[in-house]
Amino acid sequence: MTSRTVTLLDVARTAGVSKSTASDALQGSGRVAEATRDRVRAVAEELGYRPNSAARRLRRSSTGAIGLHLPQTATRLDYYMNLAFGAVARAQEDGFDVVLLAPASSMGGAGGATGPGGASGPVASRVDGLLVIDPEVGDSAVPGLLDAGVPVVTGERYLGPTAAPTGAVICDNAASLTALLDHVTDRGARRPAVLAPAGTSAWATALRATAASWGQEHGVEVALRTVPFAATPGEAEETTLALLRADPAVDAVICAPDGAAPGVLRAAATLGRTVGTTASDRTDSAALSDRTGEEPSTPGPGPHPRTPLLVASCVDGTATRSAEPPVTAVDLRPAAYGRACAELLCDILAGRTPPDTVRRHAWALETRASTTAGPA
Numbered sequence: 001m002t003s004r005t006v007t008l009l010d011v012a013r014t015a016g017v018s019k020s021t022a023s024d025a026l027q028g029s030g031r032v033a034e035a036t037r038d039r040v041r042a043v044a045e046e047l048g049y050r051p052n053s054a055a056r057r058l059r060r061s062s063t064g065a066i067g068l069h070l071p072q073t074a075t076r077l078d079y080y081m082n083l084a085f086g087a088v089a090r091a092q093e094d095g096f097d098v099v100l101l102a103p104a105s106s107m108g109g110a111g112g113a114t115g116p117g118g119a120s121g122p123v124a125s126r127v128d129g130l131l132v133i134d135p136e137v138g139d140s141a142v143p144g145l146l147d148a149g150v151p152v153v154t155g156e157r158y159l160g161p162t163a164a165p166t167g168a169v170i171c172d173n174a175a176s177l178t179a180l181l182d183h184v185t186d187r188g189a190r191r192p193a194v195l196a197p198a199g200t201s202a203w204a205t206a207l208r209a210t211a212a213s214w215g216q217e218h219g220v221e222v223a224l225r226t227v228p229f230a231a232t233p234g235e236a237e238e239t240t241l242a243l244l245r246a247d248p249a250v251d252a253v254i255c256a257p258d259g260a261a262p263g264v265l266r267a268a269a270t271l272g273r274t275v276g277t278t279a280s281d282r283t284d285s286a287a288l289s290d291r292t293g294e295e296p297s298t299p300g301p302g303p304h305p306r307t308p309l310l311v312a313s314c315v316d317g318t319a320t321r322s323a324e325p326p327v328t329a330v331d332l333r334p335a336a337y338g339r340a341c342a343e344l345l346c347d348i349l350a351g352r353t354p355p356d357t358v359r360r361h362a363w364a365l366e367t368r369a370s371t372t373a374g375p376a
Contacts, residue, residue, distance in 0.1 A: 073230035086338030189252035193223035236263030325369035
């Protein structure tokens with residue numbers, strides 16, 4: 001089979017099914033038993049079959065592509081790049097290319113998306129469906145994309161007053177921040193702070209609301225500071241320095257934006273605050289308490305220089321894993337998230353899943369040295 005192009009008929013004959021059954025199995029359509037579908041796909045993989053995408057587009061009257069709209073800050077963040085790679089890999093499994101919609105083409109203007117009634121607009125003519133990730137209420141492109149006349153799956157909910165997406169894949173962002181706050185308090189923190197993202201995405205909105213509600217529920221005042229959605233390490237460092245100088249009782253800082261946590265570590269180093277703690281640190285802290293009769297972290301002019309500062313991040317990535325010390329973080333599994341969004345859109349386009357489907361995406365808490373133990 002290597003001397004010529006493998007055809008769909010070759011796959012069908014080898015798998016012992018009809019050509020139409022082989023086609024349905026590979027496209028995920030029709031009433032094909034799961035075992036048969038798996039066998040046909042395995043045969044296609046073994047033979048090296050590649051579908052004729054041009055012919056498929058003609059038969060389906062489709063473009064063979066889906067559009068991907070990311071926040072304008074996406075190119076600076078590892079999270080969105082990994083998400084995009086995951087979406088591309090999953091879309092290709094259903095024979096779709098992925099078109100990245102640049103901000104200029106996502107909005108109005110030459111070659112751009114349309115406003116209401118945009119089914120005849122350029123976006124609808126170029127793609128079969130759309131993925132809109134972390135849609136911001138303030139992003140002027142989003143309403144036109146949601147009303148472009150093709151199925152739309154959003155990564156996170158859209159909070160704006162416009163047409164609802166065809167489907168959505170969401171994370172429990174309130175639960176992930178709650179887990180971080182519970183974790184640092186379990187480690188001994190008594191005055192946590194959160195550097196929450198600005199903006200109107202569902203993620204940013206949930207984190208700000210959760211910081212406030214968690215504090216009320218636990219009777220703990222959470223020091224909340226707002227930073228840019230895609231804050232740089234420098235911006236996180238500046239905010240943390242101002243926070244710790246104004247409120248030296250803060251003993252844990254949870255930094256939301258992707259890649260910004262190293263800035264918190266730099267601020268701690270500048271102020272002589274140990275991040276995390278070791279057995280000797282706890283011994284020194286206990287000895288100080290025995291000599292003075294006071295807890296070493298008692299609020300006053302400032303904490304004892306040895307008092308640890310716990311540091312965590314709402315988004316895991318290269319910056320948190322390679323930091324010194326490595327930073328505890330929420331692994332949002334961005335590549336898997338991108339796959340999940342693309343899979344839902346592919347399922348809707350193929351009729352495997354009804355519209356208005358909402359799927360949930362799981363996250364995991366990765367505990368590292370930056371929160372090994374709290375104040376003694």
